Amino acid sequence: MLRRKQGMETMMNRFFDDARFAGIKPFDSKIWLSSPTMHGDERKWVDDAILRNWVSTVGENIDEIERKLAEYIGCKYAVALSCGTAALHLATKLAAERLYGQAWPTEGSLKGKKVFCSDCTFDASINPVGYEDGEAVFIDTEPETWNMDPKALEKAFEMYPDVKLVVVAHLYGTPGKMEEIHDICERHGALIVEDAAESLGAKYRMHGKWVETGKLGHYNAISFNGNKIITGSAGGMFLTDSKEDADKVRKWSTQSRENAPWYQHEEIGYNYRMSNIIAGVVRGQLPYLDMHIQQKKAIYERYEKGLSDLPVKMNPWDRDKSMPNFWLSCMIIDENAMAPMARGEQDYLYDSIPGKSSPHEILDALAAFNIEGRPIWKPMHLQPIYRSNAFITVEGNGRGRSNAYIDGSGIDVGADIFRRGLCLPSDNKMTEEQQDMVIEIIHRCFR
Numbered sequence: 001m002l003r004r005k006q007g008m009e010t011m012m013n014r015f016f017d018d019a020r021f022a023g024i025k026p027f028d029s030k031i032w033l034s035s036p037t038m039h040g041d042e043r044k045w046v047d048d049a050i051l052r053n054w055v056s057t058v059g060e061n062i063d064e065i066e067r068k069l070a071e072y073i074g075c076k077y078a079v080a081l082s083c084g085t086a087a088l089h090l091a092t093k094l095a096a097e098r099l100y101g102q103a104w105p106t107e108g109s110l111k112g113k114k115v116f117c118s119d120c121t122f123d124a125s126i127n128p129v130g131y132e133d134g135e136a137v138f139i140d141t142e143p144e145t146w147n148m149d150p151k152a153l154e155k156a157f158e159m160y161p162d163v164k165l166v167v168v169a170h171l172y173g174t175p176g177k178m179e180e181i182h183d184i185c186e187r188h189g190a191l192i193v194e195d196a197a198e199s200l201g202a203k204y205r206m207h208g209k210w211v212e213t214g215k216l217g218h219y220n221a222i223s224f225n226g227n228k229i230i231t232g233s234a235g236g237m238f239l240t241d242s243k244e245d246a247d248k249v250r251k252w253s254t255q256s257r258e259n260a261p262w263y264q265h266e267e268i269g270y271n272y273r274m275s276n277i278i279a280g281v282v283r284g285q286l287p288y289l290d291m292h293i294q295q296k297k298a299i300y301e302r303y304e305k306g307l308s309d310l311p312v313k314m315n316p317w318d319r320d321k322s323m324p325n326f327w328l329s330c331m332i333i334d335e336n337a338m339a340p341m342a343r344g345e346q347d348y349l350y351d352s353i354p355g356k357s358s359p360h361e362i363l364d365a366l367a368a369f370n371i372e373g374r375p376i377w378k379p380m381h382l383q384p385i386y387r388s389n390a391f392i393t394v395e396g397n398g399r400g401r402s403n404a405y406i407d408g409s410g411i412d413v414g415a416d417i418f419r420r421g422l423c424l425p426s427d428n429k430m431t432e433e434q435q436d437m438v439i440e441i442i443h444r445c446f447r
């Protein structure tokens with residue numbers, strides 16, 4: 001029987017009458033996908049800012065986290081901003097101005113230009129390309145790390161040799177194939193904006209040397225959004241080895257003031273600087289970054305073990321070349337164990353079949369027992385807003401691959417991961433017993 005599901009609570013309750021879930025009770029308090037984890041030090045630095053009246057966009061908390069983050073990442077400069085999206089915007093704009101020059105104040109610096117972008121990512125990676133009037137060309141995903149496929153990127157350069165900018169994200173805290181991506185970009189004279197919003201603390205072995213994500217592009221961004229590995233409740237950072245770029249980002253982020261006694265402006269500005277209060281929260285979180293990574297790694301490993309007897313796999317990572325921060329644990333169902341499932345733009349249908357399951361059945365079952373999971377980020381080339389943008393796979397043009405007169409259709413790795421995968425609850429406050437219950441519910445979905 002096919003069931004129409006729209007996340008309605010009453011429909012969730014059917015899991016309580018389903019014999020497969022007999023004896024399981026909903027959690028009293030929700031198990032989250034990834035919620036903030038405060039330790040107490042945050043309050044000390046926020047209080048300190050308030051007591052000393054440093055509550056604007058200057059202050060010791062900002063200076064300290066810029067110094068400490070630069071030290072942690074191994075770069076020379078960090079500029080604290082209001083969010084990761086702001087960091088990505090200014091990173092993208094810096095790259096665009098270096099490539100194409102300063103734009104008119106009323107026009108984006110990428111006007112008329114294409115930009116190659118990760119396809120399987122959160123839309124904040126791509127929005128800055130739009131803010132700057134650029135046109136995103138989406139590059140398909142490889143199955144080994146679920147990030148930008150270097151082979152598809154190479155194809156994209158064959159098709160659009162004039163492109164000079166690439167935006168790369170590390171999905172769920174797993175570094176992508178940066179060595180190959182760098183080599184390709186270097187050969188084509190292209191710059192890289194690295195979106196390390198989800199991957200703070202993840203490392204990658206670049207040409208034999210371990211490097212932090214956030215230092216792998218020409219322009220780099222991280223996020224302190226509430227769901228990230230550490231948080232300021234909000235916030236982000238631009239990371240660089242260039243003093244000139246750091247100074248420019250500081251200037252742009254504080255409304256682009258020129259050096260005059262009055263408000264004087266020669267270029268467009270933004271109100272993107274981080275507040276010293278937010279910086280206090282980040283300052284309190286920083287000592288716990290490595291601890292959070294260890295907790296998230298343990299969660300990933302427990303899922304890996306606990307789900308190993310099911311027809312599913314965990315989100316993959318390159319065990320030779322990378323060390324993820326394991327921000328989100330995910331799983332993907334083997335094709336032959338997928339129960340029928342269909343998605344519209346806002347709703348979905350699935351069938352329950354013994355021995356099989358689907359992402360939405362699992363997500364609904366988890367939700368019924370007060371546990372938060374999430375679908376895999378929907379690839380950008382499938383988003384209505386980008387329906388007409390180019391999409392490049394290892395085969396070349398990924399649009400219009402099916403043919404009414406010929407069987408079969410083209411490769412689309414991102415769409416396949418989205419269809420068969422889901423994000424598992426990965427909250428570092430989840431106990432082992434709670435995680436065992438999550439694992440048990442997933443098992444019962446396959447009964």
Ligand SMILES: Cc1ncc(COP(=O)(O)O)c(C=O)c1O
Nearest residue numbers: 083084085122124125197223225
């Ligand atoms: C991949 C990715 N890029 C960018 C962002 C944007 O960061 P922020 O929410 O701090 O603006 C996020 C998360 O929110 C993200 O997951």
